[in-house]
Amino acid sequence: LANMADRIVKEMRKPARHEGHVCRFGVSIGVATSRDAAIDVKQLLINADIALYRAKARGRNRFEFFSEALQAEVIHTKQVADEILGSLDGKAFFAHYQPQFDARTFDLAGVEALARWQHPDKGLKYPDYFMAVAEELNVMSQIDQIVLGQTLADLKRWDKMGLNVPRASVNVSLKRLHDEGLIESLKALNLAPGRLAFELVESIYLDENDGVVAWNIDQIKDLGIDVEIDDFGTGYASIVSLQKLHPRRLKIDRQLVMPIIDQPAQRKLVASIVDIGKSMDIEIVAEGVESMEHAAILRDLGCDILQGYAFARPMKREDFETFLSTQAWRQAS
Structure with missing residues (x-):
């Protein structure tokens, strides 16, 4: 997954031509996985979104994996806010x-x-x-x-x-x-x-x-x-x-x-x-x-x-x- 995310980030940063113009893009990626037999899709998307937020906060054009430590940090930040x-x-x-x-x-x-x-x-x-x-x-x-x-x-x-x-x-x-x-x-x-x-x-x-x-x-x-x-x-x-x-x-x-x-x-x-x-x-x-x-x-x-x-x-x-x-x-x- 890390290699795939890294390749996506690198590919998306390559300039593309469209109607005579050079267009440049960037991408931030949040990755969440589940090992449970019954996957909670809604929670998985929430976790991926938390990881995405961290990727953007750290400078964009990168990827981050969701973790329990990251979730605890987000909860703490929300509480402080x-x-x-x-x-x-x-x-x-x-x-x-x-x-x-x-x-x-x-x-x-x-x-x-x-x-x-x-x-x-x-x-x-x-x-x-x-x-x-x-x-x-x-x-x-x-x-x-x-x-x-x-x-x-x-x-x-x-x-x-x-x-x-x-x-x-x-x-x-x-x-x-x-x-x-x-x-x-x-x-x-x-x-x-x-x-x-x-x-x-x-x-x-x-x-x-x-x-x-x-x-x-x-x-x-x-x-x-x-x-x-x-x-x-x-x-x-x-x-x-x-x-x-x-x-x-x-x-x-x-x-x-x-x-x-x-x-x-x-x-x-x-x-x-x-x-x-x-x-x-x-x-x-x-x-x-x-x-x-x-x-x-x-x-x-x-x-x-x-x-x-x-x-x-x-x-x-x-x-x-x-x-x-x-x-x-x-x-x-």
């Missing part, structure tokens, strides 16, 4: 905050708001548990909006408490950037310039033909909202793309930061990213700072802002307020 949809109207999604610090003075430079989900049965869940399913459901932009709303409310709260939080960064999904009503909603916020930053993943700005996204990003910057590129160095961003977007900050991904203590080559790579950013007048934020040795190296390489467990883990609002009031990070630094 139902639970996400049931949680959007309440307060189950909210922000945790991870502070960021000036690399030289260790003064608080800002805070990143990170989405969390209080699962009805399984406790606190992180984006790696729910984000992929939320994106499939097209509700990630709704979760972004919930986190943004809480973050803005908390900024006002901290101002009233006399707590100095210079800036808050929130993640923004590609779906949210396609929202033609985004800019009007942001204009109503009346924020001081630089008080809010939107973190974008690299892949968001790779499509130069996406006019709505490009226009929205330009308008976001005109409103005084900083644009930051998250997880830089793990995707496909080019220097040309950086020049076109010209973000306020680049965040070097923790996968690049972690090995710099023991690996000189990795340290040179991070130094190169810092140099590129500096040449464009872009501030550099290093994620994944897990020790003061990391902090010292990154400071010497020219990083402007540090974020990581060496200073603080993400925390709920009340814990962050206590952390800030007592300046607990000074003890670590």
Whole structure:
């Protein structure tokens, strides 16, 4: 069966001529089998469809076999999807905050708001548990909006408490950037310039033909909202793309930061990213700072802002307020 499916995929990818035109095709195949004496045709078709869905999800033009493990995964995904949809109207999604610090003075430079989900049965869940399913459901932009709303409310709260939080960064999904009503909603916020930053993943700005996204990003910057590129160095961003977007900050991904203590080559790579950013007048934020040795190296390489467990883990609002009031990070630094 595997050989047959492979041959079908290869044959279907060959171009065919029709009325003077060259036509190109593709095919994804889901395969299900049964060893039972009495075959349940309806269930067999359902199983094949589940395998077909997996083939498409993994890039199309391929085949996949149905298995019990695949079925369990599909059932789990469906359950998570139902639970996400049931949680959007309440307060189950909210922000945790991870502070960021000036690399030289260790003064608080800002805070990143990170989405969390209080699962009805399984406790606190992180984006790696729910984000992929939320994106499939097209509700990630709704979760972004919930986190943004809480973050803005908390900024006002901290101002009233006399707590100095210079800036808050929130993640923004590609779906949210396609929202033609985004800019009007942001204009109503009346924020001081630089008080809010939107973190974008690299892949968001790779499509130069996406006019709505490009226009929205330009308008976001005109409103005084900083644009930051998250997880830089793990995707496909080019220097040309950086020049076109010209973000306020680049965040070097923790996968690049972690090995710099023991690996000189990795340290040179991070130094190169810092140099590129500096040449464009872009501030550099290093994620994944897990020790003061990391902090010292990154400071010497020219990083402007540090974020990581060496200073603080993400925390709920009340814990962050206590952390800030007592300046607990000074003890670590």
